[in-house]
Amino acid sequence: MAYVVIGDRFVDSEDILKTILKGTEFKKVKDLTKGSKREDTLVFQIIQDVNQLKKELDTEESGIAIDDEELVEELMSLADEIAYNIEEFLPEEVVCYVYSYHYDEGLEEIRTIVVAASEEIGGLRLRDVAERILRSVD
Structure with a gap:
């Protein structure tokens, strides 16, 4: 559990994580807030x-042929x-930065980092x- 200051209040990252897990269908979501x-x-x-x-993506049905490198980029x-x-699922007064940083062909997954903080x-x-943060994950 990690409390974060957003605007003039504290939010619990664990509560937000639970809301994200309920409202999405991601393979997995981890709270890295405390580690930051x-x-x-x-x-x-x-x-x-x-x-x-x-x-x-549906590239096969659309008839678009792309190579492996383009597929990974897409x-x-x-x-x-x-x-x-x-x-x-985040407080209204935050801005987000989202970046997909790792494609694991063997595990068939893509890892993405989401960083959110107060608009200020x-x-x-x-x-x-x-x-x-990206330099320290995985």
């Missing part, structure tokens, strides 16, 4: 099933888009925080 050692940032790792993402982009859906922090600062 920041009092103003929520951090979640989302693991998405590659096969489910491929179904949503899957990573789609994973980012879908991960942004957790914004609806701003997008560029949030991206800096996310980059530091």
Whole structure:
């Protein structure tokens, strides 16, 4: 359990995690907030099933032929888009940074990091925080 300052109140990252798990169908979601050692940032790792993402891309039915590298790029982009859906489970006054950073062909999953903080922090600062967190995950 980690309490984070958002605006003028404290939020419990564990409560938000439970809400995300109830409202989404991700393969797995981990709360990394406590490990970030920041009092103003929520951090979640989302693991998405590659096969489910491929179904949503639907490249075979559309007749579009793409090579493996392009497919991975498309899957990573789609994973980012879908991960942004957790914004609806976060406090209104936060900004999010979402980045899919790892494609695991063997486990058939994509790992995405979601970093959220109060709007006062701003997008560029949030991206800096996310980059530091990415260096320490997995």
